[in-house]
Amino acid sequence: MPKGIALPHVVARGEVRPVLTWAYRAAAVAFALVMGGLFLAALGYAPLAVYGTMLRGALGSPGMQKETLKLTIPLALTSLGVLLAFKMRFWNIGAEGQFAAGAIAASYFAYFQSHLPPGLLLPAMALAGFLFGGLWGLVPAWFKTRFGTNETLFTLMLNYIVFYLITFLREGPWRDGSGGFAAMPRFPRQARLPEVPFPFVGNLHIGWIVMLVMVAAMFVYLRYTKQGYEITVVGENERTARYAGMPVKRIILRTMFLSAGICGLAGMLQVAGPDRQLTDAVAGGRGFTAVSVVWLARLSPVGCMVVSFLFAALQKGCSMMQTEYRIPASMSDILQGIILFCVLGAEFFLQYRLVIKREVRA
Amino acid sequence: MPDIPAIQLNRLTKCFDKVTACDSIDLTVRRGEILALLGENGSGKTTLTNMLSGIYQPNSGQILLDGKPVRIRSPRDAIRLGIGMIHQHFKLVEVLTARENILLGQAGMLKVKPEDAARGMGLLVDLDRKVYDMSVSEKQAVEILKVLCRGADKLILDEPTAVLTPQEIQNLFDTLRVMRREGKAIIIITHKLEEVMEISDRVSVLRKGVNVGTVSTAETDRFSLTELMVGRPVDLNVRRVEMPPGQALLKVDKLCFTDAAGRRVLEDISFTLKEGEILGVAGVAGSGQKALCEIITGLEKPSSGDVLMDGQPIAGLSPREIIRKGVSMAFIPEDRLGMGLVGGMNIPDNLLLKTYRDQKGFFLRRGPAREQAQRMVERLRIVTPGLNVKIRKLSGGNVQKILLGREIDLSPRVLITAYPVRGLDIGASMTIYDMLNEQKQKGVGILYVGEDLDVLLGLCDRIMVLCAGRMTAIVESQFATKALLGMKMTGLVTDKEDDYA
Numbered sequence: 001m002p003k004g005i006a007l008p009h010v011v012a013r014g015e016v017r018p019v020l021t022w023a024y025r026a027a028a029v030a031f032a033l034v035m036g037g038l039f040l041a042a043l044g045y046a047p048l049a050v051y052g053t054m055l056r057g058a059l060g061s062p063g064m065q066k067e068t069l070k071l072t073i074p075l076a077l078t079s080l081g082v083l084l085a086f087k088m089r090f091w092n093i094g095a096e097g098q099f100a101a102g103a104i105a106a107s108y109f110a111y112f113q114s115h116l117p118p119g120l121l122l123p124a125m126a127l128a129g130f131l132f133g134g135l136w137g138l139v140p141a142w143f144k145t146r147f148g149t150n151e152t153l154f155t156l157m158l159n160y161i162v163f164y165l166i167t168f169l170r171e172g173p174w175r176d177g178s179g180g181f182a183a184m185p186r187f188p189r190q191a192r193l194p195e196v197p198f199p200f201v202g203n204l205h206i207g208w209i210v211m212l213v214m215v216a217a218m219f220v221y222l223r224y225t226k227q228g229y230e231i232t233v234v235g236e237n238e239r240t241a242r243y244a245g246m247p248v249k250r251i252i253l254r255t256m257f258l259s260a261g262i263c264g265l266a267g268m269l270q271v272a273g274p275d276r277q278l279t280d281a282v283a284g285g286r287g288f289t290a291v292s293v294v295w296l297a298r299l300s301p302v303g304c305m306v307v308s309f310l311f312a313a314l315q316k317g318c319s320m321m322q323t324e325y326r327i328p329a330s331m332s333d334i335l336q337g338i339i340l341f342c343v344l345g346a347e348f349f350l351q352y353r354l355v356i357k358r359e360v361r362a
Numbered sequence: 363m364p365d366i367p368a369i370q371l372n373r374l375t376k377c378f379d380k381v382t383a384c385d386s387i388d389l390t391v392r393r394g395e396i397l398a399l400l401g402e403n404g405s406g407k408t409t410l411t412n413m414l415s416g417i418y419q420p421n422s423g424q425i426l427l428d429g430k431p432v433r434i435r436s437p438r439d440a441i442r443l444g445i446g447m448i449h450q451h452f453k454l455v456e457v458l459t460a461r462e463n464i465l466l467g468q469a470g471m472l473k474v475k476p477e478d479a480a481r482g483m484g485l486l487v488d489l490d491r492k493v494y495d496m497s498v499s500e501k502q503a504v505e506i507l508k509v510l511c512r513g514a515d516k517l518i519l520d521e522p523t524a525v526l527t528p529q530e531i532q533n534l535f536d537t538l539r540v541m542r543r544e545g546k547a548i549i550i551i552t553h554k555l556e557e558v559m560e561i562s563d564r565v566s567v568l569r570k571g572v573n574v575g576t577v578s579t580a581e582t583d584r585f586s587l588t589e590l591m592v593g594r595p596v597d598l599n600v601r602r603v604e605m606p607p608g609q610a611l612l613k614v615d616k617l618c619f620t621d622a623a624g625r626r627v628l629e630d631i632s633f634t635l636k637e638g639e640i641l642g643v644a645g646v647a648g649s650g651q652k653a654l655c656e657i658i659t660g661l662e663k664p665s666s667g668d669v670l671m672d673g674q675p676i677a678g679l680s681p682r683e684i685i686r687k688g689v690s691m692a693f694i695p696e697d698r699l700g701m702g703l704v705g706g707m708n709i710p711d712n713l714l715l716k717t718y719r720d721q722k723g724f725f726l727r728r729g730p731a732r733e734q735a736q737r738m739v740e741r742l743r744i745v746t747p748g749l750n751v752k753i754r755k756l757s758g759g760n761v762q763k764i765l766l767g768r769e770i771d772l773s774p775r776v777l778i779t780a781y782p783v784r785g786l787d788i789g790a791s792m793t794i795y796d797m798l799n800e801q802k803q804k805g806v807g808i809l810y811v812g813e814d815l816d817v818l819l820g821l822c823d824r825i826m827v828l829c830a831g832r833m834t835a836i837v838e839s840q841f842a843t844k845a846l847l848g849m850k851m852t853g854l855v856t857d858k859e860d861d862y863a
Contacts, residue, residue, distance in 0.1 A: 226718055226726045232707065233715065239701040243661060243693070244715040245682035 013353055021350055028346035032339040039334070043327075050321055057320020058313035064320075066201045071312035072305075073207040074099070074270045079290035079297070079304040080218050081262035085137075086294055087222060088235040088255050094140065094155025095263045096287025097162040098133040102264025103271045104166065105132030107184070107278040110191035110271070111174060118190050125191065126268050133264015134257040136162070141256035145249040159287070166280045174278070186277045193273045205273035211305065214262065218301040231255050263287065292340065295347070314339065366429040368393045368516050368547035369414070374423035376409050381747075383409040385571040386423065391516070391547040396538060398558040398579070399551045400591055401568035402787035403757035404745060407551050410568070411518050414549075415447040416440040427516070446509025448519045452501050456494040460487055460504045464511050473513030480507055482544070483537050498647070499530040506537065517541065518549045523557055524785055528848075535561050553787050555584040567591050592789050600792075600820035602839070603799045608637025611807040612658070612776050617667035617677075619653050619831075627653045628831045631667070635776065635807040640798065642822030642839065643811040644847050650831040651811045652696065655780050658809070659693040660684045671776065689776075692769035696780035696811075698758075702765050705754030709735040709746065712753055713768050738767045742793065759790030766797055777801055780811040795821055815844045827851055 037047030058068050078095050085092035092098075105128035109121060116124060140154035169175075169184065176185040195203035222228040230251050234241045241248050266286075271278050289311060297303030318332035373386040384406045391397045401407045412418045414425065416434040424431055427443055434440050440447065454463050464476050476489050485503045493501060502522060509517060519538075523531045538548060538561060552558060558565055559579060566576040567590045575590050588596045612635040619628040628650045635641050643651055656662040658669055660681040669677040671689045684691065699705040703712050710731040721727055735749050742763040746756055753761055762782060769777065779798070783791040798808055798821070812818045818825055819839050826836040827850040835850040 224725055226721065226724065229711070229714065229718055229726050232711075233704055236704045236706045237699075237701070240704050240715065243659075243681060243695065243701050245680070245685045245719070247682060 013351055024346045024350055025343060028342045029339065032342035035342070036335045036338045039338070043331070045325060045327070050325060050327075053324050054314075054317030054321050057324070058317040062201045064316065066198070066204055068309070068312050068316045069198065069201065069204055069208060070274050071315055072309045073205075073211050073273070074266045075286050075289060075293065075311060076211050076305045076308035077207075077214060077266035077269065078263050078286050079293040079308055080214055080301060081259045081266065082287075082290045083218065083259075083294045083297075083299055083301065083304055084222075084231070084262065085256055085259035087299055088231045088252065090141070090144075090235075090252065090256060090259075091152045092137065092140075092155050092256065092259055093152060093291055094137065094158050094260070094287070095290050096283045096285070097155070097159035098136050098260040098263035099267040099270070099283040099287050100159075100162040100166060101136040102129035102133035102261075102267030103278055103282045104162070104169070104267075105129050105264070106268035107174075107187075107271055110187040111185065114188045114191055121190055122193065122272065125272055126265060129264045129268025130261040131264070133267060134261030136264070137256045137260020138253060141253050145252050163280065166278065166282070169278070170280060184278045187272065191272060192276055193269065205269070207269040207273050210265070210269060215301045215305050222301070227251075227254070292344065296343065367391060367426075368428060369549075370426040370429075371410075372424040372426065374410070374413060374425065375421050376406075376413060376418055377421050382571050384413070384420075387568070387571075387573045389566055389573060389576070391549055393515075393545045393547050394542055395563045396542055396548045396550060396561055398562035398565045399549055399568065400553075400555075400558060400565055400587060402591060402789055403759045404570075405568040405591075406571040407568055408520070409571075411447065411520060411549070411551065414440065414445055414518060416445075441509070441512050441514070444513055444515045446506075446512065446514025446517045448502070448505045448509065448517065448522060450520045450522070450524060452505055454493045454501060454504060457492060459490050459492050460496070460500075460507070461489040463493060463504055464489075464508050468512065472511045474511045476507055476511055479510040483507075483510065483540050485537055499526055499533065502526070502534070503537075515545070516547045516549075518551075520551045521553065521785070522550065523552060523554065531557070553785070555587055555788075558587065559584065569593055588788055591787075596788060596792065598788070600795050600817050601799065602640075602821055602823065603802055605638040605802060605823075608639065608805060608807075610634045611637050611672065612809075613668075613670040613673075614654075614658065615668040615670065617654070617657065617669065618665045619650075619657060619662065620665045621653070626831055628657075628664075631828075631833050633826055633833070633836060635809055637775075637805045637807055638802055639824070640802055640808045640810050640822045642818040642825040643809065643828060644813075644815060644818050644825050644851060645828035646851055647813070649828040649851075651780060651828060653831075654828070655693065655695065655778050655809070655811060658778055659691060690772060690774045691776045691778065692772055692774035694762075694765055694769060694777070694779040694782050696784065698761055698765055699754065703753060703761065706752055708750045708752060709739070709744075709764060710749055712764060713738070713771075716768065716772060734771065738764070738771070742767050742797075758785040759787060762786060762790070762794065766794060770797065770801060773804075775806060777806050777808045778811075779808065781813060782810075783817075784813070815847050818847070819844065 033051065040047045040050050057064060059065055078099055081098070082092055082095050106125040109125045109128055113124065114121060136158065140149070140151050140158060143149040143154060144151050170182050174184045176183050193205040193207060196206050196209060198204040198208055222231065230246055233244070233246065234248055234251050238248060267282065270282060275282060293304055293307045293311060297307045314336055318336055321327055322329055322332050367390040369391040371387055371389040373388060374384055375382065375386050376384040387410060399407050409418060413420050414434065416436045416439050419435065425434065426432070432443055434443060455466065458466070461476055465472065480487055480489065483506070485507060487500055487503045487507065493504065496504070522534060526534060541548060550562065562579045564576060564578050565582065565587060567574050567587065569591060584598065588598065615632050617628055617631040621627050631654065633641070643654070645651055653662060657664045657677065660676065660679050660683065663678045667677065668675055671691070674687060674689070676684050676687065676689060679687070695701045710728055713731045713734055714728070718726060732749060738744065739746060739749070744760045744763050746760060753764060766782065783794050786794065798810065802808055810822055819842060822839050824836060825839050825842055825847065827834045827847055829851055837846070
């Protein structure tokens, strides 16, 4: 064996103190900004000015803040849904489809049942969104408990079915006859979410209250209820759950229904709130972003909300950067990618440390 | 040169936050010597070996290998320095062959050919068989070969006998003796004093992170070692409490079980467990003990036959349905953290597992469980930094006390226990036996699946022997001998006339 050659290798860490965790994450963000800055500079932009624009775009005025919050709400709710399934170690990556399924069900009421009394229409839409989203999530859960299918693949594949279902509706049955090109009509006034003032920002659709209530409810549900306890046990150790006499299959079905239902409700809030119409871009990748959000939040409901806000600010800032500097959209995707990559990379270094040097002389 | 020890530790210290796991430990191992490292759970044995295998870095002190001071910064460093660690839980890739496991990550760097190492040590391993096809002892042999092929001349074995049958233990010891003859330095960690006496040349005893003494094996005995280890004299006799025979509680009738792979795991098992009785189950590991326990407790469905509790049939019902029937049965499974407890939860949450359902309403009240946990920690002397610690971080004995404590608090009428003292030190084991006897005196019927025949003979009223899924004997333990049980375990005598029951 050649002497003196030490391959760098990784060694697992033990427990990491919370202070260190946050220090690593801050360092990761700083590193990402530097890398992104170099990239911007290479393209001939002034990094600091661009970053300033991003910050202004995300939070610079009440109007900007409002837009950022509008992006936060669906992402936070979707990640709460994903969180519930992940807590049970059920890898639901079908939030995208469940979100869209909820949006479709809500849209049905907006398009075809808008004659319902105003006090009934929106609750019906919300309920429909929750139920249809939930049922969409129940399908992979049922197959998993019945036949042991892999939920990761199953939930992922179901996404595509919903996407094409929306396309089908847009091309055919639900197409807006008045317009020239294929699109679905806008919602009637009574099917749009009411607006409520948000502190310092102005009127914002009622979804923000739903979000806050759901974060609190999720926190309490997971921590202080029997069902939340069951989810933890099934997630940690299914054999022990069975040993303790827990109805494991029922718990899986119930939890997945709730998880997907929350995603469906988020979909309803999106179509009835900012979108005011059903489009094929309704979920817009949130279902996948939510997976990252949940990991970064370390399965904490409040954390999900905070991380969702940061993601939304990043997204909003990037779109401002696009318009102001005419930087192509792909560039802002790259920048977002760099930041995400670094932050998620920091998670790796929180669990392992890299050993490069070797000081042993045998 | 011959006087330089292979491993020498000088005042080695390791602290975790406030806890000092190893406190200025001095230790030497010579070439051609087997040193037994003895100590109760939490005495610092694992920490010490982890420092030698590069998993932890000492806070202070020095490690000298063959007289040279070294720093071992990673397991890789340890291998390079000739230290081979054989963990209790094997680290093998199941879908690869033995040879592939040995070669893994070593491309062209092996010091010894696997064939040569196997032949030299008398290890009978088919190198081209997949690991998942191997028995526990063969896997262990592969682990040993792995470190030998990487050139290890200093071996550390962490409780290597815990998973082996008596015959396999002898084979392992033969291998260790060959390695000793070849001049390797060997540290063996074990709880079993008989094994220490049999295999080691010297014994170092750790207590609470301190090396309380190193003695030559020839000049000591089990009792003085125990006293050194525990810090006070311990009565090593397992007592049987005599009780008048009670009523029949649990009746198992012509039970058969064929597993998913079509293997006959249990065949025609019938017995009755009475109130206030400890019925032992002896047998080589894998003779059907696990299936028997899991069928009785509803985790498995039998292929045929009946299980009756107070005359009520319970075979084939799920644990939930059995609980619903009002049957109070407790089960201490063999793999505590794999089933029975949740490693990632704290003590109160683990106590809630079987009782949370009895709470009314939607919300979970943890108050009573916290009080119960506090009482249990005090009464059973569970060593824990607090109630909120994830139990995965506690030592095996403390984890077992939590499990047993929880099950006993349910005041069961039948208690099924599988290897309840596995991996536990002497002090903790004696506590467990006392707890079982206490339950027996309350009239609880106990099924005790064990491996140590001395304990089975001492503790149980009757012993049933399983061999390859068949019941080869059920005898009163006062009339039984180790030799008889041993023969029945290997199925040598199947003559019904030998039964005493």
